[in-house]
Amino acid sequence: MTLITPAAEMTAAAAAPALRLDAITKTFGSAIALDRVSFAIAPGEVVALLGPSGAGKSTIFRCISRLAEVDAGTVTVLGRDIGALDRRALREHRGAIGLIFQQFNLISRMNAIDNTLAGRLGQVPTWRAVTRCFSREDRQIALAALDRVGLLEKAYQRADSLSGGQQQRVAIARVLAQRSRLVLADEPVASLDPASAANVLTVLKDIARERSIAVLCALHQTDLACRYADRIVAMRKGRLVLDAPAAAVSAAELDAIYYDTAADAPG
Ligand SMILES: Nc1ncnc2c1ncn2[C@@H]1O[C@H](COP(=O)(O)OP(=O)(O)OP(=O)(O)O)[C@@H](O)[C@H]1O
Numbered sequence: 346m347t348l349i350t351p352a353a354e355m356t357a358a359a360a361a362p363a364l365r366l367d368a369i370t371k372t373f374g375s376a377i378a379l380d381r382v383s384f385a386i387a388p389g390e391v392v393a394l395l396g397p398s399g400a401g402k403s404t405i406f407r408c409i410s411r412l413a414e415v416d417a418g419t420v421t422v423l424g425r426d427i428g429a430l431d432r433r434a435l436r437e438h439r440g441a442i443g444l445i446f447q448q449f450n451l452i453s454r455m456n457a458i459d460n461t462l463a464g465r466l467g468q469v470p471t472w473r474a475v476t477r478c479f480s481r482e483d484r485q486i487a488l489a490a491l492d493r494v495g496l497l498e499k500a501y502q503r504a505d506s507l508s509g510g511q512q513q514r515v516a517i518a519r520v521l522a523q524r525s526r527l528v529l530a531d532e533p534v535a536s537l538d539p540a541s542a543a544n545v546l547t548v549l550k551d552i553a554r555e556r557s558i559a560v561l562c563a564l565h566q567t568d569l570a571c572r573y574a575d576r577i578v579a580m581r582k583g584r585l586v587l588d589a590p591a592a593a594v595s596a597a598e599l600d601a602i603y604y605d606t607a608a609d610a611p612g
Pocket residue numbers: 373376377378396397398399400401402403404405
């Protein structure tokens with residue numbers, strides 16, 4: 346069963362996509378991790394990536410960062426075919442993608458502002474990056490980012506003294522300081538209580554809108570996907586089985602992603 350709605354195709358086509366996957370295929374030995382997967386994300390759009398364990402979600406993230414090479418198909422980020430990038434351009438490409446992880450990936454002994462400043466590392470001269478001697482302007486960018494996620498008053502507090510939700514908001518501030526136009530969020534709220542999860546996803550959605558950031562967010566909670574994503578893209582066994590506006594996806598379709606064996610039939 347494959348549900349690709351015309352509406353979803355139109356949404357992606359309306360603006361030049363920030364991310365476009367065209368029939369990407371990835372195999373590991375004889376195992377097909379991704380089988381001709383295609384979808385696009387427009388600037389400012391939040392897309393939830395759903396699918397059971399082993400569906401191929403992490404492999405999609407790795408192909409977008411080119412940490413894994415696709416066997417066939419193309420990945421286009423901000424208009425550039427990333428398969429064609431030389432080593433230097435690839436480094437820049439990776440540095441431009443904002444990454445948000447389940448376990449926050451902050452440096453625990455550093456304070457919130459220094460963790461946020463890590464987002465500036467790819468955009469400052471090497472000597473500043475090596476010495477971590479940031480300019481006044483960079484510090485202002487970091488403080489503004491912390492302010493945007495509601496953590497200005499925690500700027501000089503160590504990361505490991507912040508709650509999980511606050512740490513994840515620092516990770517979002519880091520992405521803001523980085524000025525990323527594409528954010529990959531890998532189960533960003535899996536470790537959080539419901540209130541903190543709602544708070545983090547609200548901030549993520551709001552900044553996507555405000556800054557025209559495209560967000561691809563792997564989630565396991567279908568209710569959160571419906572509430573916070575613009576679109577839902579779902580995978581099963583390496584295949585795209587659903588790409589539709591979140592508001593148009595039924596409970597039965599969500600169940601089918603995880604439980605309906607009919608979804609395994611070739612589309
Ligand atoms: N380096 C690898 N070597 C061999 N097989 C791999 C490798 N990476 C992924 N796979 C296989 O590719 C398929 C997709 O894996 P992937 O990690 O992308 O799934 P996932 O949807 O992210 O799962 P989870 O939700 O558990 O993280 C799985 O069958 C997995 O075993």
